[in-house]
Amino acid sequence: MLTQLLENAISARNDLITADPVGAFRLFAGFYEGEPNLVADVYGRTLVLSSYSSDPGEGQALLAEAQTVILQHLPWLTCVLQKQRQSQQEELRRGKITFGESCESSILEHGVKYALDLQMNQDASFYLDTRLLRKWLLDHSQGKEVLNTFAYTGSLGVAALAGGASRVLQNDRNARFMELARRSAMLNRLDLGKMKLRATDFYSEMARLKKEQVRFDIAIIDPPFFSVTEKGKVDMAAESERLINKVRPLIKHGGRLIVLNNALFLSGNEFMQSLHVLCQDGYLSVEEILKVPQDIIGYPSTLTGVAPAAPAPFNHSTKMVVLSVRRKDALAG
Structure with a gap:
């Protein structure tokens, strides 16, 4: 079920997915697109996955499946950051890198560069x-x-x-x-x-x-x-x-x-x-x-x-x- 929802979301955003990704956009708005406990955002070549599940096991399963599916469809991604927004541990709320080595440090939007610190807070800054x-x-x-x-x-x-x-x-x-x-x-x-x-x-x-x-x-x-x-x-x-x-x-x-x-x-x-x-x-x-x-x-x-x-x-x-x-x-x- 989640795989199909993600594939539909990716297909609908074809115009935002470019060969030289430097911008930022929402890849999956789970609350509106079928899985309210999951959000997927793209910042340059970094994927940020956020689980809003209050059940750590369920949240981790959502994040793992989403990472697998999205990396198959967007092989140019070089980093995945997983955030568990309801976790009692600040480190998990801020996010853990589960693929690649370092997160994107800036993006380009409407010709303006914006600095990022994707692990500075529970959101993505x-x-x-x-x-x-x-x-x-x-x-x-x-x-x-x-x-x-x-x-x-x-x-x-x-x-x-x-x-x-x-x-x-x-x-x-x-x-x-x-x-x-x-x-x-x-x-x-x-x-x-x-x-x-x-x-x-x-x-x-x-x-x-x-x-x-x-x-x-x-x-x-x-x-x-x-x-x-x-x-x-x-x-x-x-x-x-x-x-x-x-x-x-x-x-x-x-x-x-x-x-x-x-x-x-x-x-x-x-x-x-x-x-x-x-x-x-x-x-x-x-x-x-x-x-x-x-x-x-x-x-x-x-x-x-x-x-x-x-x-x-x-x-x-x-x-x-x-x-x-x-x-x-x-x-x-």
Whole structure:
């Protein structure tokens, strides 16, 4: 059964499988394509297999079968990294190389190189579902000042910098994660003087920027699903509005606020309703809904599952919206 599901998924992605693989894509979106406990991603010539099974034996069997099948169909792969996302052992969550010797250290997307550390965390340090947002930033950042909050490894900020941003501020609590942003900028020979990395708490950093009256043309809010710090709580399912209101004062008149929410059990309509409430005062408006790439959600010929909460008007539980911002002080002047 799994073999057939994987073969169908590979066939549907023929246009993404090239003779000289340098990019990254989802090869098997198990939740949507028939095996919810398995995800397969390709980063250059490295295959990353992730098991979400709570049964270690079952998870290992899934990973082993998937590795065998995929290597038969993609013989150009030089490394396989297996992650057991539900394991009690951090080493297994971060991943174990089961084929080859070393993982890919960078990929190329829309002409931009991004540094990777596939074993840095339980995920792969680079989110594939925001590919089209990185393209949006490449196309809309020329001459702009950009704030990237909850930056993680900073790929969104690097995309903005590569798109010609005049200044990029990346904010995340973890300095080690953000070091990948510096490496990415260096890979592209971008001006590091235009990118600042701030390893501080979100709430403290927003308060500082507001006090100093710093303004940005574009701000990005891409929070983790849930976290608590000594300064405040981040709960995407319940508190998107609060996060937006923390960042909103930092955006210039005519600027854009990009909001992401990947809460699996929050429907697209519920999320949009919360945004429409914020837009009622006339100072925010929905400009654009960004889609998640097809390889992330599966194809008509491979789809067997549905999201637990209907994503519409989005096409995936990763919900991305571009909001236009108007400022009272600018209008009054």
